[in-house]
Amino acid sequence: MRMAQHPTPQLAPVRQRASVCFTRARRTLPIVKTAAPGSTVGAGAPVPDSVPSGVSFEGYDKGAAERYLREENPYPRALASVDEPDGGALYAGKRAVVVGAGPAGSTAAMFLARQGFQVEVYERRPEPKHDAVDTGRAYIIILIPRGQAALKELGVKLPEDEHFRTLGTVSHNAKGKTRVSKEEGNVTFSRSGLAQWLIDTARRRYPGRITYNFNVTAEEIDFKDKKIRFGTSGGMMSPARHVSYDLLVGTDGVASQVRGALAGYWGREGQAYNVEVDDSGREYKVYMGLKGNIEPPEFAGKTGASLHLYTSDDPFTSFTAHSNPDGTYSGTFSLQTGGFKDLHAPADYEALMKAKFKGVPEDWIPAAAQQLAAATPSPAGKRVRVSRMWGPGTVLLGDAAHAVTPVFGQGANSALESCLVLNQALAGAKGDVDAVPQLFNGLRLEDAHSLYELDRKAYSFFRRKGPFDPDFLQLLAHVILGTILSKIVPFIYGSRPALLRLGSGIPYSQITAAVARDAKLAVVLLLALVAFTAAKLLKLI
Numbered sequence: 276m277r278m279a280q281h282p283t284p285q286l287a288p289v290r291q292r293a294s295v296c297f298t299r300a301r302r303t304l305p306i307v308k309t310a311a312p313g314s315t316v317g318a319g320a321p322v323p324d325s326v327p328s329g330v331s332f333e334g335y336d337k338g339a340a341e342r343y344l345r346e347e348n349p350y351p352r353a354l355a356s357v358d359e360p361d362g363g364a365l366y367a368g369k370r371a372v373v374v375g376a377g378p379a380g381s382t383a384a385m386f387l388a389r390q391g392f393q394v395e396v397y398e399r400r401p402e403p404k405h406d407a408v409d410t411g412r413a414y415i416i417i418l419i420p421r422g423q424a425a426l427k428e429l430g431v432k433l434p435e436d437e438h439f440r441t442l443g444t445v446s447h448n449a450k451g452k453t454r455v456s457k458e459e460g461n462v463t464f465s466r467s468g469l470a471q472w473l474i475d476t477a478r479r480r481y482p483g484r485i486t487y488n489f490n491v492t493a494e495e496i497d498f499k500d501k502k503i504r505f506g507t508s509g510g511m512m513s514p515a516r517h518v519s520y521d522l523l524v525g526t527d528g529v530a531s532q533v534r535g536a537l538a539g540y541w542g543r544e545g546q547a548y549n550v551e552v553d554d555s556g557r558e559y560k561v562y563m564g565l566k567g568n569i570e571p572p573e574f575a576g577k578t579g580a581s582l583h584l585y586t587s588d589d590p591f592t593s594f595t596a597h598s599n600p601d602g603t604y605s606g607t608f609s610l611q612t613g614g615f616k617d618l619h620a621p622a623d624y625e626a627l628m629k630a631k632f633k634g635v636p637e638d639w640i641p642a643a644a645q646q647l648a649a650a651t652p653s654p655a656g657k658r659v660r661v662s663r664m665w666g667p668g669t670v671l672l673g674d675a676a677h678a679v680t681p682v683f684g685q686g687a688n689s690a691l692e693s694c695l696v697l698n699q700a701l702a703g704a705k706g707d708v709d710a711v712p713q714l715f716n717g718l719r720l721e722d723a724h725s726l727y728e729l730d731r732k733a734y735s736f737f738r739r740k741g742p743f744d745p746d747f748l749q750l751l752a753h754v755i756l757g758t759i760l761s762k763i764v765p766f767i768y769g770s771r772p773a774l775l776r777l778g779s780g781i782p783y784s785q786i787t788a789a790v791a792r793d794a795k796l797a798v799v800l801l802l803a804l805v806a807f808t809a810a811k812l813l814k815l816i
């Protein structure tokens with residue numbers, strides 16, 4: 276089956292970074308050797324980013340390896356406590372192909388490797404640290420307990436560097452009033468930083484079991500014969516690579532080609548396959564490198580990441596500032612889709628920012644305006660719903676299966692949670708690789724659909740259809756009634772409304788059920804109140 280081809284990504288110059296060479300070993304202890312400076316790593320061999328412990332080393336120069344890590348690796352290390360493949364070997368001898376090396380791809384790869392698969396990850400872009408277009412910390416991802424649970428299950432320690440610790444969010448409203456919410460226990464990454472950290476962790480924990488291939492794009496899938504064709508960047512002359520697999524994992528993001536191919540497959544089989552993709556209706560541009568003293572007393576002098584959210588009278592228009600380890604701030608400026616077309620010169624941005632936001636430091640406005648006028652807008656997220664997250668020998672997870680807009684900060688967190696569910700399916704299938712996809716679908720589909728529903732309902736805030744928008748009223752009823760009930764009957768209702776516990780691992784389907792239940796209860800209580808008042812007025816009681 277043919278799939279639409281992505282445009283060839285711009286290639287950043289790839290640094291030669293091999294002073295340590297790792298031989299490819301299958302189910303045996305890996306051997307680490309030093310290589311001559313400047314030599315390249317053998318084809319397909321993974322380059323470790325830390326020294327694995329608990330493995331045997333022959334001809335291994337520890338000093339050289341540590342120097343390499345210190346000097347070459349700009350990303351946090353000291354992450355994994357166990358570097359030897361752990362877990363079972365249920366799927367020993369099976370090959371898993373993962374399409375996409377985003378947060379979901381690397382996390383899924385680790386679960387697969389832990390269950391015994393030989394895993395190959397294929398990514399159409401360069402490795403994040405070599406990708407010039409994807410550096411910077413303007414677009415951040417906060418890992419909350421829901422996403423952290425997958426890493427905990429894998430035994431992966433979160434970065435210990437203080438700068439990754441989330442201090443919390445400072446909300447600046449349209450009138451300039453601020454509200455501080457402390458968020459202890461969360462970890463803040465840049466989007467590419469999270470992807471790179473997971474790649475580094477996967478390589479370190481499963482050397483020889485997980486290999487990464489960059490600048491290769493999935494182009495064609497034969498689901499019946501379990502074969503996938505990848506094109507390598509470099510124009511028409513570059514060779515295609517055909518790869519066989521036992522399990523294919525589509526983690527290729529919101530515009531997933533694996534999903535597109537699955538839709539074609541199910542269509543040819545005469546089975547309905549629905550994919551809904553909604554746009555968030557917002558676009559954003561990024562700026563970087565601004566300095567200023569904007570922290571509230573709660574965060575002043577503390578090391579950690581803070582997020583400042585400046586809102587305006589129009590819910591689509593917002594400005595964020597995120598603290599970086601070097602003391603600068605970077606962030607995004609968002610508008611309703613199409614809004615950037617009316618802004619041309621830096622002066623246009625300055626005028627809009629002055630009119631819309633209170634509290635953005637005055638000297639930031641001209642500097643940010645300069646950068647914003649020169650930047651290209653990106654869409655601020657899409658929402659995806661698929662009727663099946665599987666096909667023969669194939670699972671779909673992460674944004675490819677259930678992307679959401681950034682409104683609740685659930686995208687990457689739900690992607691990692693899906694990897695945890697994949698792990699449950701792997702265990703449940705007890706080594707029967709063909710049973711995994713349907714099992715995974717059965718365990719995850721309802722929650723993925725509930726997540727879509729929550730995101731869609733939350734979007735009523737942006738649409739502002741008015742006070743009688745049923746989506747808005749349902750969420751409002753749940754939050755207000757739930758807060759009251761949790762105060763007066765916590766032993767029956769629980770500690771907080773489920774929606775306010777979104778960060779925990781509470782299943783999305785339970786949250787949508789709680790929203791629907793409380794909305795109904797609110798209607799019943801309202802009707803009872805009206806009936807009571809009418810009866811009182813008519814002196815019936």
Ligand SMILES: Cc1cc2nc3c(=O)[nH]c(=O)nc-3n(C[C@H](O)[C@H](O)[C@H](O)COP(=O)(O)OP(=O)(O)OC[C@H]3O[C@@H](n4cnc5c(N)ncnc54)[C@H](O)[C@@H]3O)c2cc1C
Nearest residue numbers: 375377378379399492493527528673674681684686687688
């Ligand atoms: C502005 C914005 C803010 C966000 N903020 C948050 C937040 O605060 N918290 C949160 O949890 N989430 C947030 N998200 C969402 C989050 O970024 C995604 O949910 C997350 O990155 C999904 O991970 P993934 O691995 O499924 O997909 P991706 O990160 O999209 O990774 C997919 C990978 O597949 C590769 N690929 C695509 N096609 C192919 C192909 N054919 N062959 C090979 N490789 C391919 C891509 O290059 C990419 O590297 C935000 C998103 C946006 C847009």
